[in-house]
Amino acid sequence: MQTTIKSPAAFEGIGLHSGKPARMVIHPASAEHGIWFKRTDIRLGDALVPARWDAVHQTPLCTKVENSRGVSVSTIEHVMAALAGCGVHNALIEIDGPEVPILDGSAAAFVRGILARGVLRLVAPVRAIEILQPVEVRRGDAWARLDASDRLSIDFSIEFADAAIGTQQKRLDMSNGSFVRELSDSRTFCRRADVDDMRANGLAQGGTLENAVVVEGDRVLSPGGLRHADEAVRHKMLDALGDLALAGAPILGGYTGHRAGHALTNDLLRKLFVTPAAFRMVVCDAVTTARLPGVGVHAGEIPAVA
Known part of the structure; x- marks a missing residue:
């Protein structure tokens, strides 16, 4: 069955490349939702950015996704690895800036946060x-x-x-x-x-x-x-x-x-x-x-x- 996180998991830190502080929360989502980012600092226009291969705006040192309005989230690879590695298929990731916090440079903190909340099975096949x-x-x-x-x-x-x-x-x-x-x-x-x-x-x-x-x-x-x-x-x-x-x-x-x-x-x-x-x-x-x-x-x- 498809899965999501059982309850929200929050993370705070700085962006590796921007150096700017960032707060990010992984929220549960329904079956067939997939993984999406939502820029909470964007007040007007489309703040949703899909975590999908065809939304990638190629950069040399990180993975950046961008929607049709030019709203982007970068350095997403570690949290995406944590979600995949923990078997989470659906989530809404709210973030208050353009870059995911780097934390210790690995995915360990994301994995801890996800597994501490638990993974919920949904009524839909993978x-x-x-x-x-x-x-x-x-x-x-x-x-x-x-x-x-x-x-x-x-x-x-x-x-x-x-x-x-x-x-x-x-x-x-x-x-x-x-x-x-x-x-x-x-x-x-x-x-x-x-x-x-x-x-x-x-x-x-x-x-x-x-x-x-x-x-x-x-x-x-x-x-x-x-x-x-x-x-x-x-x-x-x-x-x-x-x-x-x-x-x-x-x-x-x-x-x-x-x-x-x-x-x-x-x-x-x-x-x-x-x-x-x-x-x-x-x-x-x-x-x-x-x-x-x-x-x-x-x-x-x-x-x-x-």
Whole structure:
């Protein structure tokens, strides 16, 4: 069955790129509602923004959705990953500004908030997107692909010159709560050399060593070091799940990404939906539902973070 959150969950913090304070509340929603954002600071006009692949306004360092009136919400990937990873299909997310709070740079706080309120089953079946044949997109030496599979898996590889990151690869079956246990606490990361460039371009205004992993050569500059030796690739997988959640329904397929980012994953969804032979919509039975992200997770599985 489709689900929603049982009661509202509120979050407050600053935007990673804008540096502006933000308050966000995830509210329950009815079956077939999907995930929508509502800008509570917009008094006139359309304040509703769909969390959907065709509303994405591509930016290099985050995922931003925008409605037909130009009202937008950015850096949505972590909360979208938390909703997908907890198995929440329907929610109205009220936010008082243009950017989701970054919190600690991971999805852990969103996951805690969602699971603390609980997930409510609704009287409507889950429909999923079943991948039937490969779909692939490339940008330079980066690529992403979806392949046929009976469940969602994510296989990701990255390559960075900084020895603190280097070459990393990880694959996970995303069913049975693996997102919550394995990925949800992994933080966004960047190279120290990139920080000044981002700020000069109006980005990372709210970034600190407490809400991002910053590396320089073989050193991790953030206090406490890494939460996982391969935290960087785990975070890229977290981002990929959040971006795939914009498909509008759970995906039954294998996602593979090599040096892929937000824009490339959105390119992949756009190519998927203009390739009718590559997918079909299916109503999930009990066996299929058990293979979806978030099924069976509980608060005790959330990793403890400092």
